[in-house]
Amino acid sequence: MTAWHVHVYIQLKDGVLDTQGKAVERSLHSLGHDSLQAVKIGKYVQLWINADSEQSARQQAVRMCDDLLVNGIIEQFSVEVEGE
Amino acid sequence: MTAWHVHVYIQLKDGVLDTQGKAVERSLHSLGHDSLQAVKIGKYVQLWINADSEQSARQQAVRMCDDLLVNGIIEQFSVEVEGE
């Protein structure tokens, strides 16, 4: 059993209006960051999981996403696994 | 000028209470995810920036972090730049 460090990136699906992103975009513009084209705000979840293999760690992480971490109606996610 | 897609990962510094992570960890455990050791929750911000070079895009992103996106007292961040 090894401990795996899993990174989960969650973002709103395309087409779902990201009001926080829009608000941050406006604030950054008003601070003079003119080269900024767009902002999108999501979640960065780190999980430390005990598992026999990288694959099993990934599977478990995906299951946690489905069970709780991600709302599939509005969100999408990707997973990266790192050994420890 | 190219548009660069910048990924910013923000997390709480070590030792700073992660109220969300704590609650999510408990909830995942109660859903039976026993192999889970720890959870940490942060932000995943995506920026689209116009810049001449990757380096300049990175610098601008870091400045946006300092100006607004990140509270240096409690948070730390890392940046990844991707061409478009």
Add this chain to the structure above:
Amino acid sequence: MDFRRYGIREEEYLAAREALGREPNECELRILGVMWSEHCSYKSTKHLLKLFPNKGDKVVLGPGENAGIVDLGDGLGAAFKVESHNHPSAVAPYQGAATGVGGIIRDILALGARPVASMDGLFFGAPGHGKTAMLSSGIVRGVGDYGNAVGVPTVGGKTVYDPSYNENPLLNAFNLGLVRLDEIVSSQTAKPGQLVVLLGSKTGRDGIAGAAFASVELSDDAKADRPSIQIGDPFAEKLLIEACLELQAKRLIVSMQDMGAAGITSSSSEVAAKSGVGMVLAFDKVPLRAADMEPWEIALSESQERMLLIVEPRHLEEVMAVAERWELDCAVIGETTEGDGYSILFHGEEVASFPASLVGDGCPPIHWPARKPDNLEKGWELDVETLPLPEDWNETLLSLLSEPSLASKEWIYDQYDSMVQTNTVRGPGHPVSVLRIKGRETLVAMVLDADPWKCALDPFRGGAEAVARTVRALAVAGAEPLGLTDCLNFPSPENPEQYWVMMECIKGMAACCEALQCPVVSGNVSLYNESAAGAILPTPVIGTVGVIPSVGQFLPSGRWHDGDVLFQVGPCIPSLAGSQYLLMREGRNRGRPLEFLPDVEAGFVRRALKTARDGVASSGRAVAGGGLAVAIAREATESGLGAVVSFEIPTRRDVLLFGEGGARALYSVPMAKVPLFKSLWRGFPLLELGRVQGAELEINGVISVPVDTLPSPRRIR
């Protein structure tokens, strides 16, 4: 021993050494450094606070406890207090404000009271200034997110903008709770042989030495040595509230103390000292978030959402069961003993030991020298006749109503849940906030106010005026004032002129409390509010609480009826000194505020109370910021009605319309009740102003505006 490293002054070091009869060790010095900081020890102000009257028929618990308690009648008490979280909010606005709200709620909870209402005092820099937008939005979000989640409504507050707060914004958090008088929990009732229990979140390295941090001036390059800021967890606080109230209802606790500044050390030594017992704590029993914490870090950690309980050994099991149900950590960390020895063990070794009373009471007071500011009188110079009259009065009124300090604070209080708990009869947006108490007739009313500009000009008069403003507002609404709490926000006391100003402010406040028989039951001091850019205005913030016997005796504001007669009661000649009008016109604060007249104030309060109780008016509002014209405009917009106002002017028009100060109120009275109203106010200056009618506001032929063009807060129906 390099005691200065720990923020300890030489005389303090000597006092400690003498009390101990030996050299204090490093851990002890660190503890004393924090416990004897200004924030915890009140060493510069303790003797000044004695000037406040704190006794009265209705006072159940005065200063000295976690909060004051006044008697609402029928065995029920209101516990309330206001506290500053200025320095943390300046550095980390969101978290600083949030933990400020959480902290004051635990103060109230520590008495066994259920927190039912919050108010917030916000003092921001000039709206256009670089940091103001970021600081104000962060602070407001912090107040809101914490209060909203924890389920305590924010029912009112005070917001002031002035450049003196540019670098040093103020956040004062007020909370009020209800408690049955026979169920008050005390921090003074521990007996030897009882258990010291820590309930709530784990202890981490948050805000270590935050109290000491609050006792120094803000420096620009503070980033490096900033203490790690506390993070608020309103979710944990909500559980803590329910758990503590359940423990109290089941009578499982002997004594309780919140953990605020200086964490475990402060709370436990206070309980020991006040109860007259000793205490032995084993720090290895403290549930930690970071494994490698040193004893002094554990001692001083300001991790939030923790309470200290004193429990009889036979109740421990039940206490643990309650904690488990609410999913809170709970650990026995020590016990009370005979005598007054307070000692901390870590892995079996004694790391600190002193008499319990030493930390709380042992700090030698400091009497800073006071000197009347040289230019005080210069600031009083104001020859009104040299001021040009406004050219366009409509425009003047409209601009005044849009001045940041006078404009609607909707953008702020809309972010606050003001209605949760379903008791809010009048929430933010009204001159007083009013709560009902379920199952009773009585209403509780409260106001938070301040007038820093007048305090700066004449601290005695300004201090008195600030207190008077709160009491007038309550009295007009029909609320008998029972007591008040105050937060003294001032710059460094080490400057003799600033010290003098603070002292005079306190004297002025005390004089008004005395005259109106409104005792001070709790409070807080925040000094060193200055930065390289300068000092803040002297800013005593007053939170006053009153009781209205029944809904029928509550006089609302903004309830004009068509055909009502409008009156101003009170001395007719206000002053432009420190007025919003003058600040707006000149951009500078000057003039001498009106003299404080104790008999007039008392006479006003007596008559205003009777006016509300006898139901002789339809609407009433004390005249405050912006003067009579602003009061009329607010009543008009809230009522959705116009008025024709025209009266003899005993002085310059702008002075009467925009001048401030003194016991004055605006009433609208149904025609049929005018004789009654007049007889009620006999012996007091009374000025008939005009009539409620139409949809235009017309004042003495100079102001004429349609009411629906005045800036006004939202009206739904």
Add this chain to the structure above:
Amino acid sequence: MKTAVIIFPGSNCDQDVLYAVRNTLGTEVRAVWHGEREIPDGTDLVILPGGFSYGDYLRCGAMAARSPVMQAVIDHGRRGGLLLGICNGFQVLTETRLLPGALLTNRIPAFICRPCLLRVESTATPFTSMYAEGQVVQFPIAHADGRYTLPDDELKALEDRGGVVFRYCDGAGNVTEESNPNGAMNGIAGIVNEGGNILGLMPHPERASEAILGGVDGCAFWRSIFSTLQERRV
């Protein structure tokens, strides 16, 4: 009529709802802790109250939707029992998928608390039978995440079956951009499931159920439920 109010850690409108139901109807109301596996026998109405269950960390209502008591609540709803989610409770219902869609951060990403006007779109529900079709009522809102959202095809299906029960509107009953406080699609403030027994809404009827608090438009909400249940009995 027996009502059960579920209390999650972090719920904060639980006592308000208990009080409003008792005060308006005088009927039996019980609090049920989230850790229970069952709801009391004979429960007619289950209410998921407002608040910040589990701190609203991660996503509003997400963790509450997965807490132990929810299986019993879901079963109650599936059996046709009346189930009401107010504010956070509505968020919980969407997270359990008993109601379609999701509640996202408000158009202006901040908490907003104030009275709101609502148009009653459907009186054919057990919760609104005592209102008039198109009636404008005032209930307060208090939330940061109330922007009701769902995919276009589902939105159409929801509208087509008359599943929208309340919409934000102005004083004249018009659904406008300005009268929509959070950017919800089609101004939607409350919806009902296909079975007609599960209702979720963001505004708080329990805060509009007493004159002293400034409004009584919520009373008919509780009375509707009461009379529906009476009728079902006979």
